[in-house]
Amino acid sequence: MSSSSQLVFRSDIESSPPAEVSGGPGLPSEFGRIGELTIEARKDPNDIRKWESLFNELERVHAEQSATVAKKSTMELLNQLTIKGYDALLSRFPNLSEYWKKWSIFEYKLRGNKSSIEILETAVEKVPYSIELWQDYLNALVLTYEKNDDEQKRFIRYRYEKALRLNGYNFNSHPLWDRILEFENSIEEASEVSLKLYLKLVRYPLYEYARYYKQFTNIYKKFKIKDLIPEKDLNHYVSQYNQKSYETLSIIEKSQIIDDYFQKIHNNTQQEVSSKWQFESTLTFHEFSLTYMGEINAAVDNWVNYLNYEIKAFDFSSKDGYEHVVSLFERALIPNCLDGKIWLKYVAFLNKIKLAEAEKFGLIKEVYNRSINNFVPLTENDLRSFYVKFLLKSDKVEVANEYLFDLIKLFSGTKNTKVYLKSQYIVSIRDLLNIWSKALDQSEYFNTLEKLVNNYFTEQESKSRKVHNESTDVYIPLKKGRIDKVYLNTLPNLLNDDSIPVVSVLYLQELLKRKNFLGIRRFFNKHHTEEVYKSSISFWKFYVEFEGFINFNITNLNAVMKHVKTETQLPKNAVDALIDIHYDIVNANLVDLYDTHDTSLLIQKDLETSDSPVQNSSLHTRLANNNYIIREVEEGKGSRGKNSASTSNREDLILKSFKSQNGHPGIIIEARPEITNRIMNPGNWISLVKPDVPPFPVFKNVEKANMPVNYPTI
Structure with a gap:
């Protein structure tokens, strides 16, 4: 991969890993099926059942080896295979938060707190919009916090500030806010840090908005009014009370202002929560899961409706608040990360935001890289x-x-x-x-x-x-x-x-731009029988339009269409579409063509587009010319022997094949009832003027009419 593109394709199609990584054949016998299951999971990394089987086997072997006090080298190898298993799975599917948590627990048992926290730190970097992972990570940091350790306190605040910047607006982010507020209250109750958190919190439409507002009302009067209300809003209240400064307000007046100001904020938050709830209540999957992928895909419309609502409500004339819509997109992409439509919708939203070009380019490129390299199949x-x-x-x-x-x-x-x-x-x-x-x-x-x-x-x-x-x-x-x-x-x-037909059509289009009609026809005469063009719709469409619309050469058009109908391997709907074009051209110019060209297509069009290979002669000719069974017969590979099928009887063979498969395409029926004394056969005509009564029909293979079809076994 070139350095300038900086893309590393992570795909659901990967080659198998080397033996030493996958737990190859050299593993001790007490490791059970770990090596085999690891290879199977790596070969088919999208099958979560194979990964679950691998980790179940790893847990079983861990339990057995721990109970028997295994050798140190054995346990080290087992631990290494487990770590590599987690790394492989989460490299392919980083949104599997359940397995990040399992890995952190494994690391805790293996090496202790520090190693476990490192795994969780990696997890929140890989999945930065997961409330669940941030909660576990911050819990681990707080549990190791030693009171009065200023450096550690600054680090925890640095980390939770990032968590809130990314997830604070998440409707279900109350576990994250609770953990952070609990940490700050353990340091100092009703501190300035807590106040700043609450001033944001009461404005966010969250599921637990009412509880946080109640908590805030219990502490906000402990602070000065100037610390609670922005200067612009405070001056408005001061003028209403006919005062020159907030300092001249009485205690009762300050209390009334604070109550009124935050009650209005609460009412506005309540309205936002109500409007969002109609969408939030429909969201059943918030985490990524391969096990429930069918249900997640079925519920994706609920996320799309929610996103449409937020995008419609967003004011694109200003970039303020676009992070809130981004937060919702990132929430939607956790369970729906494999859905390319959501990623494209995300890009379309970022494209419309008023940002500097360099900043916008960086945001959009990052979204594309993430989706292409890590998620979308x-x-x-x-x-x-x-x-x-x-x-x-x-x-x-x-x-x-x-x-x-x-x-x-x-x-x-x-x-x-x-x-x-x-x-x-x-x-x-x-x-x-x-x-x-x-x-x-x-x-x-x-x-x-x-x-x-x-x-x-x-x-x-x-x-x-x-x-x-x-x-x-x-x-x-x-x-x-x-x-x-x-x-x-x-x-x-x-x-x-x-791909060569794609290149060829582009080449022919360039010849057309140069009006090199001779070159186009020479190319056709030289290459139209090539196998590579038999199934190319664009190639034959070009020549039909070239002869029909551009040159109006009906003789050449008829020749092209004859080849299309009898020699190509185009899908029937494509052939029918080209026949429609041919028909329209002939029908629109009937007066000019009637005396000089064959116009039988006007009568035979329905037959030419019929699905019946018996009625549609060009269809069974085309199928006969491209049928692999008939080719094998002609080449001496079939049961009839070499050269038993000549060009003249190909169509008879294909019709006989259709007849034997009647009602069961692809299933050969050995015999079906047939009348042996047909009255329409030559020599058996019935006179309409004589009183002779025709004989009753005589059948053969009647006993096989109701025999079950022998379907092939897989």
Whole structure:
């Protein structure tokens, strides 16, 4: 990974770890299945059941070894495997607060308070918006606090100030506030520090708002009025009492002012709580859990409705208070961290806030990096595409270019993932080439596309091409007007049968911009039978529109459509869509075409788009030409023997196959009832003028009509 992009992809698709990390085959027999379960969990890190099985086995072996007073070296190895297990799981899913707590307890038993606190400190850095983890962390700090230790007191205050800055506005943050107030009251009751906390607390719409207001009313009259009420508001009250200064107010007047001022604040807080409660009451999951992921996904709309309400109520003309909406987003992302839509909604909100460009860029980039690197699965590509657009909008062309190269390598099935993610790979190729189209001189861009396409087919002709070659390279920044050789040398090795049609269509579009119609048709004549284009919708759509809309060459259009309908491997809905385009062109120009071109499509369109392979002749021709069973028969691999299926009887074979699978696609039925003396057969015609009565039908295979279907076993 290049240093400038600073991205480390953490994925749900990872290679298995080395033996010494995973608890490999060299473990002592008394370790049970720890090694095996560790490898299984690392191979499928999204399966929480495998992780639970691993930690259950670790606990069992720990208990056994502790009871038998195991060797020191044995316990050290067991402890090391346990720590590595926690580290691996929480690196993949940092929001699993339950396992952070378990790890801290394990460290406490193993090494004591200091080590346990270090784990909790790491936890709140990784999951800074978890009330539960902050509460445990602050509890641990307070329990180790020695009274009158000023340095330790300052450290605890420094930590809880961060906790409140991030989570103080959380509707359910009362456990955090209680722990902090308890700590401050243990030092000094009704101190100035406590007062500052309460002055914030009574303004926050929290679940326990009424309790905190009552606590505040018990102490606020112990303080001077100037310490309670801001000068601007206090001057307003002074003028109402016809006084020149708050110092001339009587004790009763001061008491009335304080009561009135904070009662208004309380009333306003109460209204906010009431408005939020309609949403807060619907939130059933506040913590991340793989066990209940289905229920969490089902309840995500409740979070979205809440976020929409807060965003609508926010005043975008001022940035004041945006942290409160950010806090709600961060709360929502704890249980829903794998949902790319919430992350994109978060980015959209940050984009609308009035902030300095540099500050806004930093906030949004941090959100993108967190979501892409730690949470959103690789199978969700929308977020990554939006990140590329964000980088381009921010004039970070070089970073976007390098980032996409990293994505292409990741998705293309290299040793980093060992899994080929086709859709994500193709989107990344397309995004990369779109960047090049904007960053390069147009002639250089055109030449690059041409070289990529020519190089691909030249390699195919000369040798057997390896689809997923790896390339070792050092990135050189993209520069206006050219592409460094490193990129040009790397990209051809990352192209495959799925991506070359994308490059080809972009190349054809460039030819079209140059009005090089001859070049477009030469390309078609040379390459239209290539296997790589048989399943490319964009390739055939380009040529249908080129011949139909741009050139209005009906002869060529008919030829293209004939090939589409009989030789390609396009999905039927794609073929039907192209037939619709063909039909519209012919129908709109019927007068001009009637005498010179075949217009039978106007009559046969319903047949051409029929789902029945019997009625739709082009459909069963297309299926026959691309059916693997028939290919095996032709190549001598089927049961009929070599060369038993010629081109002329392919369609008969495919229709017979459909017939044998009637009602059970993919399930072969050996026989079905058939009439042996059909009256419509040649030579058996029935005269309508003679009184002869046709014979009753005679059936074969009747006994097999009701036999159960033999489904294949898995």
